[in-house]
Structure formats: structure tokens, C-alpha cells
Amino acid sequence: MIILAIETSCDDTAIAIVEIKGQKNPRFSILSNIVSSQVKLHAKYGGVYPSLAKREHQKNLPIVLKKALRLASLKRKNLKIDLIAVTNGPGLEPCLWTGINFAKELSKKMRLPLIPVNHIEAHILANLIGRPALVVGLSTEPAICLIVSGGHTQIILMKGKAKRTQFSSLIHPASRESFGNYKIIGETRDDAAGECFDKTARILGLSYPGGPAIAKAAAKSAREIIHRVRPGRTKMKMRTQSSSPIDISLPRPMIHQKNYDFSFSGLKTAVLYQVNKKYGKALLRPAKSGTTEGRQYIKQMCVEIQQSIIDVLIRKTIKATKDYGAKTIILGGGVTANNELRKQFQKACFSSGFNLFVPPKNLSADNAAMIAVTGYFRSLRKKSKKAVGADANLQIG
Numbered sequence: 001m002i003i004l005a006i007e008t009s010c011d012d013t014a015i016a017i018v019e020i021k022g023q024k025n026p027r028f029s030i031l032s033n034i035v036s037s038q039v040k041l042h043a044k045y046g047g048v049y050p051s052l053a054k055r056e057h058q059k060n061l062p063i064v065l066k067k068a069l070r071l072a073s074l075k076r077k078n079l080k081i082d083l084i085a086v087t088n089g090p091g092l093e094p095c096l097w098t099g100i101n102f103a104k105e106l107s108k109k110m111r112l113p114l115i116p117v118n119h120i121e122a123h124i125l126a127n128l129i130g131r132p133a134l135v136v137g138l139s140t141e142p143a144i145c146l147i148v149s150g151g152h153t154q155i156i157l158m159k160g161k162a163k164r165t166q167f168s169s170l171i172h173p174a175s176r177e178s179f180g181n182y183k184i185i186g187e188t189r190d191d192a193a194g195e196c197f198d199k200t201a202r203i204l205g206l207s208y209p210g211g212p213a214i215a216k217a218a219a220k221s222a223r224e225i226i227h228r229v230r231p232g233r234t235k236m237k238m239r240t241q242s243s244s245p246i247d248i249s250l251p252r253p254m255i256h257q258k259n260y261d262f263s264f265s266g267l268k269t270a271v272l273y274q275v276n277k278k279y280g281k282a283l284l285r286p287a288k289s290g291t292t293e294g295r296q297y298i299k300q301m302c303v304e305i306q307q308s309i310i311d312v313l314i315r316k317t318i319k320a321t322k323d324y325g326a327k328t329i330i331l332g333g334g335v336t337a338n339n340e341l342r343k344q345f346q347k348a349c350f351s352s353g354f355n356l357f358v359p360p361k362n363l364s365a366d367n368a369a370m371i372a373v374t375g376y377f378r379s380l381r382k383k384s385k386k387a388v389g390a391d392a393n394l395q396i397g
């Protein structure tokens with residue numbers, strides 16, 4: 001089966017063509033996966049500007065489609081598209097509609113069925129791409145998914161009814177009824193984790209999107225401090241971050257609460273407060289951040305912002321996994337591209353004896369390949385007769 005998928009829920013215009021081989025244990029191969037980013041356009045606003053994003057999607061979709069088709073070279077391989085999948089939520093409504101309308105026209109023109117896809121579910125199922133062996137060796141218990149992106153921070157229980165492994169319960173036709181059995185058990189009460197990265201980066205005068213900018217500055221800080229330590233002293237290296245000359249400490253919001261919810265707006269406020277206290281009323285001005293001390297301060301603040309977010313995400317996810325008797329953690333969303341987060345989750349899962357699945361970095365952020373995979377599983381379910389429409393607040397479940 002060949003699926004063409006379209007994703008326009010936020011500021012990326014993405015189209016992918018994915019081939020699915022095998023019924024019992026399907027394998028997904030990406031024939032093309034094009035993402036046209038609008039980051040540069042939105043950078044000056046420090047966030048996504050919906051009407052501008054919509055206009056860009058309209059402009060980009062035909063170009064991205066052409067590229068995706070060319071790269072997939074279906075004709076040469078004697079392949080034909082069987083269905084079209086499109087994100088119908090959650091996301092920015094004008095952006096979602098642009099993708100849906102484009103997909104509808106295409107489905108009419110090509111006489112192909114159109115399948116709506118939940119963006120959050122797609123972030124979870126991105127983990128299946130290129131991992132035919134994923135089914136093997138997983139536990140029979142339910143899995144805990146953590147979705148961390150610019151718009152969402154959710155802990156989702158993926159309930160496994162089947163006796164088989166959790167992922168085979170998604171895949172195996174005999175136990176397909178457990179696929180799509182999700183329950184949100186925790187989520188952010190205000191800002192999403194990615195949003196917190198973006199907003200605090202803005203306070204520090206760093207570029208948009210804030211996640212990669214903060215991660216880069218934090219890594220630089222760690223490297224600089226490591227250079228000051230004598231070579232070969234591994235133990236000392238480990239201690240260097242906290243022994244930095246600039247001592248910054250931020251809260252870990254809700255970390256000790258018994259629920260699985262998050263709150264990141266307080267963290268943003270704490271950063272703003274500390275920066276204002278140190279540098280006066282104004283945010284870091286180029287003049288200040290240009291000084292050695294200012295630059296050092298920003299880098300150290302980045303280390304602390306990143307660590308605060310990671311600490312809370314790991315603590316709550318591990319707690320949920322233990323409480324629900326799960327053995328598997330599945331990560332997804334743009335924030336999971338963060339190296340430190342990936343490393344520290346691996347460490348935490350290793351010491352707790354949990355399986356961890358993180359998508360490859362290019363599939364962590366928004367893409368249409370994950371929409372194709374989810375569209376495939378959706379197509380196996382009972383079809384809804386309702387017309388495909390956008391739902392900005394679409395819930396997984």
C-alpha cells in the first residue's frame with residue numbers, strides 16, 4: 001500500500017509518500033518526506049503567526065507535493081498511491097483547513113479515499129517507522145507515551161488489551177481492536193514544554209524556535225566548562241555544570257505533586273524575574289548580552305532551563321509508568337529532538353528497567369511520514385461517514 005500524507009497543523013508544510021509492506025507485521029518505508037519550514041518567516045514574531053502560516057501553506061503545498069512526487073518516483077517503481085491521509089487536528093485551525101482543502105481536492109482528482117489523522121497520535125506512531133523489529137521483545141503491559149511539542153505536553157496511557165506485546169497489539173490484525181485505545185492521564189495546565197523553551201529563549205534574546213537555541217547554548221556552556229577541567233578527569237567533568245561560577249537555580253514546577261500534570265508558565269516567569277533582577281527592567285539588551293559575563297549568564301541560564309524541563313518530564317513519566325504497571329515509554333514531538341532529554345531519559349529508563357522508544361531526530365518534529373503511518377492504521381478501522389473537517393482541539397482517544 002502507498003499512502004500520500006499531508007501535514008499543515010502549525011508552521012511546517014509537509015508531504016510524505018510512504019510504502020507499507022506486509023499485512024501481519026507491516027513495515028513502513030519512506031519514499032519521500034518533504035518538510036518546508038516557515039521558521040525564518042515567524043522568527044521575527046517569536047512564535048507562529050496563524051494567518052501568515054496559512055498563506056505560506058497555500059503557497060507551499062503545490063511545490064512540496066511536486067517535490068514529494070518527484071523524489072518518490074512512483075512511476076519508475078511501478079507503484080500507485082492508494083490513499084491520502086491528512087492531519088485534521090489538533091493545531092491551528094486556518095492551517096489545518098488549508099491542508100484539508102488541498103487534500104480534498106487531490107483525493108477528488110485522483111479518486112482516492114481521504115483519511116483524517118490525529119497529530120498527537122501520529123507523534124506516537126512515528127516510532128514505528130523503519131523499525132520492523134519493534135514488535136519483538138516488548139512487554140505485554142500498557143505503554144506510557146510522552147508527547148512534548150510546541151503546542152502540547154501530554155502523558156498518554158496506551159492501553160493494551162491484547163495478550164501480545166503493546167506494539168504488536170497495534171499492528172497485529174488479530175488484536176487490532178486495541179489500537180487507538182488511548183487515555184490522556186496528564187497534561188500541561190498552561191504552557192507546553194516547547195512553548196516554554198520558545199518563550200524563555202525570547203527573554204534571553206535567542207533565536208526562534210527556542211528549543212534548539214537553548215540546547216545549543218547549554219551544550220556550549222557544558223563544553224566550555226569541561227575544557228577548564230584537567231583532561232582525563234571524568235568524574236570532575238560530571239560535576240562541572242553545577243560548579244559553574246554563575247549560580248542560577250530555577251523551580252521544577254509540580255514535580256512533587258502526585259498527579260501527572262505539568263505547568264511551565266511559572267518557569268518562564270521565574271526566568272523573566274531573574275533576568276530582570278540581574279539586568280534591570282529591560283530584557284537582556286544586545287549591549288549586555290554582548291559582554292562576556294552576559295554571554296556566560298545566558299548559557300548558564302539555558303543549562304538550568306533545559307534541566308528544569310527535563311527533570312519534570314522524566315519524573316512524571318517514570319512515575320506514570322510505575323503507577324500503571326507499564327514497562328514501555330514512548331516519546332514523541334519536537335522537544336524529543338533535544339539531546340540532553342534523550343540521554344537522560346535513556347539513563348532513567350535503563351535504571352528503572354523500562355523500554356524506551358524515541359523517534360529518530362528528523363521524525364521527532366512535525367513531518368508527514370508520521371501522518372502516513374497513522375493514516376494506515378486509521379484506514380483499517382471502521383470508516384466514519386462524516387466529512388473530513390478541522391478540529392483545532394481534537395483529543396486523542
Ligand code: KG4
Nearest residue numbers: 149150151194209211212334335338365366
Ligand atoms: O512537534 P513540533 O515540531 O511542532 C508542534 O507540534 O508544536 O515541536 C516544535 C517544538 C518547538 O517549541 C521547539 O522549540 C521544540 O519543539 N524543539 C526543541 C528542540 N527542537 C525543537 N526543544 C528542545 N530541544 C530541541 N533540540
Ligand code: ZN
Nearest residue numbers: 149333334366
Ligand atoms: Zn507536532
